[in-house]
Amino acid sequence: xxxxxxxxxxxxxxxxxxxxxxxxxxxxxxxxxxxxxxxxxxxxxxxxxxxxxxxxxxxxxxxxxxxxxxxxxxxxxxxxxxxxxxxxxxxxxxxxxxxxxxxxxxxxxxxxxxxxxxxxxxxxxxxxxxxxxxxxxxxxxxxxxxxxxxxxxxxxxxxxxxxxxxxxxxxxxxxxxxxxxxxxxxxxxxxxxxxxxxxxxxxxxxxxxxxxxxx
Numbered sequence: 001x002x003x004x005x006x007x008x009x010x011x012x013x014x015x016x017x018x019x020x021x022x023x024x025x026x027x028x029x030x031x032x033x034x035x036x037x038x039x040x041x042x043x044x045x046x047x048x049x050x051x052x053x054x055x056x057x058x059x060x061x062x063x064x065x066x067x068x069x070x071x072x073x074x075x076x077x078x079x080x081x082x083x084x085x086x087x088x089x090x091x092x093x094x095x096x097x098x099x100x101x102x103x104x105x106x107x108x109x110x111x112x113x114x115x116x117x118x119x120x121x122x123x124x125x126x127x128x129x130x131x132x133x134x135x136x137x138x139x140x141x142x143x144x145x146x147x148x149x150x151x152x153x154x155x156x157x158x159x160x161x162x163x164x165x166x167x168x169x170x171x172x173x174x175x176x177x178x179x180x181x182x183x184x185x186x187x188x189x190x191x192x193x194x195x196x197x198x199x200x201x202x203x204x205x206x207x208x209x210x211x212x213x214x215x
Contacts, residue, residue, distance in 0.1 A: 006045045015056055030100075085107050102124065156193075157180075158197050161174055
């Protein structure tokens, strides 16, 4: 059986900042960046094509509600999206996401918000500029956040969590509120502030070396 594909793009226009909002229903989503001077974003969708709106730097993607049979065929909603790297971007997934692979190392990231129940999320973060908030709502599992070497980060776990890795620290299970920080993060102006809601499991926040590998 062949899989249908659909490509779409929007002009950069006069936008000075970008916001990507992917509503509920996203799965098998790959994010990257591009250098094309005239395009705000470009995307390729496989299978179900969502509604896509773009206006003044804001891109909103909304998939139709799944039918019962589609829950068994998540690959029918695969997407590859490349964002213009000349803009700072805020990325929002209010309904969570399943299967996100985001290489953001060449973007300026203003913030990242992921709704409840997210799973199988791998984000390669860029070097922070100022304080950059990363918020993941409760019930998340399989979340991996890789940041550049020597970039500061503070982690706030807002409830019980299990199988946590923060740099060289490993935590089997914890309850209640927990705060961790990389060395010097309290005094560093450029840093990540990471908030994870209760019930998280299999969470890893690691540095990587200059080649992109985890340390």
